[in-house]
Amino acid sequence: MTVSQTPGPLVERSAGGGLADVVELILDRGLVIDAFVRISLVGIEVITIDARVVVASVDTYLRFAEATNRLDLYEKGGRDLPGLVESMTESGARGGARGKAKGILDAARETIEEVADRREEAREPRRVRPSRREREP
């Protein structure tokens, strides 16, 4: 599964997407064989997902409220885009400080959420781009 992203185009490109994209695609779409075949269909356990909306939790509300807290209502931009969005090469060295994924996923989940919030904070681009970046050839 190749994921390619170069710092250039405004639109992020991924050939196959990440695993979440694969999951959403192949678990929820495609030809459903049950509609065609009954007799010799092997009824094994298969994971499925629901393409329904997540009911927002208290946690979500609090995080949004906190985000508005940090928000500057009247001052736009002014912050440079840090080089957060880098090439997608999976470097084991970088970011390893987050630590081994633990059996207790919740700790990792909180970490990722925190990271997402921080990244979101720092990532806001300027509204008007001074110059269009070069396109991918």
Next chain:
Amino acid sequence: MGLVTGLLTLPLAPVRGVVWIAARIRDQAEQELYDPAVIQRQLAWVDEALGAGEISAEDAAALQDELLERLRTGVSGRRGM
């Protein structure tokens, strides 16, 4: 206790007792743990973190394995698996 740790940034709410809160958190945590829509979103977080270089490929794979296992656990039945 791992279920409670870090799951919600819930400050000490005035009215309800600790036990009630812990029970609610546990309910929600368990609901969330196996909710396919939540797992889907968590998978997306892992992709994002991996893409931004914040976690290693190995860590991403381990997290994904665990999340997918929860999807499977949800299918067969929650407890006692």
Next chain:
Amino acid sequence: MTAQSHVEEPEGDLGNGTLCYVYGIVPSDIDMPEGLSGTDGNEPALVRHGDVAAVVSTVNVDRPLGTREDLLAHERVVESLAARTTVLPMRFGAVMATADAVIDELMAPYHDWFADVLADLAGRVEFIIAGTYVRDTVLREVIMANPEAMRLRENVRRLSADAGYYERIRLGELIVQALEGMRETDNAALAEAMAPYAVAVAPRQPVGDDAAADVAFLVSDAGRERFEAAVEDLGDRWAGRVRLRLIGPLAPYDFVPPAPEEVASWDS
């Protein structure tokens, strides 16, 4: 229509009594890519019947299907084929008892329907465009447009975490509701903006607190360049508010027609 009644021997290492994982349906006149690794590391093969073929491989089912490897194997096989031919992709997890059953119960009864669908999808690929909100931008929009949100925000800033607890919840709730409305609008806007460049459009369910849009498009090979250029333009216009992500080309998972009501009757 004359029934294609001769049964082709399945290719590859598929004997009777071996469970078949089915990846999808393809035209029968193709060559399989070499050295492809499918579920459990087994190499997929074609089960041909007339003008169509099923792509299958043996699978071990003493365990639930759905590990990372299982998912990636499915995707790998389907997309390897999609790179060289038209694929009618299966949803993950289709397993049949034997290769003979694949022919008798799947390929033979639905041969013409499969052939028709493959003809419709020929020369077309799927792209998915997903949009994510730039959080600060939309938060500003929501607050500016909503006096109660503005008031709550001010309270929240003033009050301590404890005292302002219920205000935070209410503010968060308001924001989530507002975003839901925005999401609906923006999803429709995305579909509408890109529809002229596509053969078909299938809106999906955006997932995530910051999700703005999620739409699948069926694009012809000939129209692909224009489509991709249009996505770039849209990304430019929406910059600062919505970040776009383009996934594809993919097999047309979102454009598989519903199953026929009944098996076509055959005349010989």
